[in-house]
Amino acid sequence: MTDLKKIIQNAAASHELSAEQIIAVLKDDSINDFLFSAADKVREKYVGDEVHLRGLIEFSNICKCSCKYCGIRKENTSVQRYRMTEQEILSLAQYAKEYGYKTIVLQSGEDSFFSKEKMVSIIKKIKDMGFALTLSIGEKTYEEYKAYKDAGADRYLLRIETTDKNLYQKMHPDMSFENRINCLKNLKKLGYETGTGCLVGLPEQSIESLAHDILFFKELDADMIGLGPFIPAPDTPLAEENGGTLTIALKVMALTRLLLPDINIPATTAMETLEPDGRLKALQSGANVVMPNVTDKSCKQKYTIYPGKAGLNNTPEAYKLSITSKIKSIGRKISNNYGFRNKF
Ligand code: 5AD
Numbered sequence: 591m592t593d594l595k596k597i598i599q600n601a602a603a604s605h606e607l608s609a610e611q612i613i614a615v616l617k618d619d620s621i622n623d624f625l626f627s628a629a630d631k632v633r634e635k636y637v638g639d640e641v642h643l644r645g646l647i648e649f650s651n652i653c654k655c656s657c658k659y660c661g662i663r664k665e666n667t668s669v670q671r672y673r674m675t676e677q678e679i680l681s682l683a684q685y686a687k688e689y690g691y692k693t694i695v696l697q698s699g700e701d702s703f704f705s706k707e708k709m710v711s712i713i714k715k716i717k718d719m720g721f722a723l724t725l726s727i728g729e730k731t732y733e734e735y736k737a738y739k740d741a742g743a744d745r746y747l748l749r750i751e752t753t754d755k756n757l758y759q760k761m762h763p764d765m766s767f768e769n770r771i772n773c774l775k776n777l778k779k780l781g782y783e784t785g786t787g788c789l790v791g792l793p794e795q796s797i798e799s800l801a802h803d804i805l806f807f808k809e810l811d812a813d814m815i816g817l818g819p820f821i822p823a824p825d826t827p828l829a830e831e832n833g834g835t836l837t838i839a840l841k842v843m844a845l846t847r848l849l850l851p852d853i854n855i856p857a858t859t860a861m862e863t864l865e866p867d868g869r870l871k872a873l874q875s876g877a878n879v880v881m882p883n884v885t886d887k888s889c890k891q892k893y894t895i896y897p898g899k900a901g902l903n904n905t906p907e908a909y910k911l912s913i914t915s916k917i918k919s920i921g922r923k924i925s926n927n928y929g930f931r932n933k934f
Pocket of ligand 1: 659751788820823
């Protein structure tokens with residue numbers, strides 16, 4: 591066995607890797623299948639064969655941020671903006687209930703219209719419907735995070751996007767890296783299941799910095815990690831740049847599974863966008879979650895964080911059927927429970 595394979599095999603048992611080892615694995619593509627299969631086995635051992643489906647509602651694409659990579663950044667005037675009413679959000683949640691989803695993920699741009707009071711009202715009503723609830727609505731104050739938690743929110747997604755501070759500042763000219771870290775610490779402190787993750791393949795992003803992203807996930811003891819390839823979006827400053835590849839995104843994901851064996855990892859839409867069945871590949875390389883979009887078609891088409899988003903023409907019903915049969919076709923099951931992290 592080659593040295594790199596030994597490193598991967600050891601990591602599958604010890605869940606430890608040094609930055610140098612991660613870099614060596616990321617730089618060598620001859621061991622990819624070995625890595626994916628090791629991550630798949632760790633996934634099976636710690637979180638089993640069940641795939642958790644989380645119903646995603648993209649309830650507003652209005653955003654005050656200027657993230658250079660993001661298609662719904664505030665400067666992008668070619669986006670038709672929308673904002674759902676509480677009633678519209680709740681009726682989508684009702685559909686999600688009918689599809690059998692146990693979790694609702696509420697995602698939006700950073701839209702100040704949704705005050706603390708408005709969010710608390712929505713959170714309480716969704717919790718009353720019997721869902722686990724994940725929020726993905728950006729950077730807020732400790733007090734706001736606390737109010738959402740007290741209202742019943744269970745989980746929060748806030749990707750660090752990159753741990754390379756210089757790159758972070760270039761990508762987010764109006765934001766601060768320290769505040770992002772602080773938000774993640776606050777979420778942990780408040781007892782949220784905390785999700786983070788990164789973009790893979792940003793311009794000027796090094797392999798070394800990806801290794802540090804992975805070690806950061808471990809250090810934070812993240813409960814969920816969502817990552818995907820950067821896909822250049824039109825009408826953004828990065829429109830003409832190269833994007834990330836599915837392979838490197840899958841490698842970062844598989845390494846994350848080796849280091850954090852018991853967490854929840856989604857097979858992300860960005861992965862499916864780059865390759866048909868990219869999601870299935872992800873499910874066979876460490877992932878155990880899928881987030882079907884339950885947003886109605888006209889809104890979903892306007893939530894253009896990147897182009898060609900997979901599943902834009904699917905109805906939620908059709909998607910539920912197709913993802914269920916695909917998951918079964920690779921020998922996996924649809925989970926019937928809330929899918930919280932069972933910490934090892
Ligand atoms: N390509 C891929 N992912 C993107 N995101 C934003 N813009 C892009 C893009 N162009 C991701 C960010 C964000 C998540 C909701 O979407 O990582 O956290």
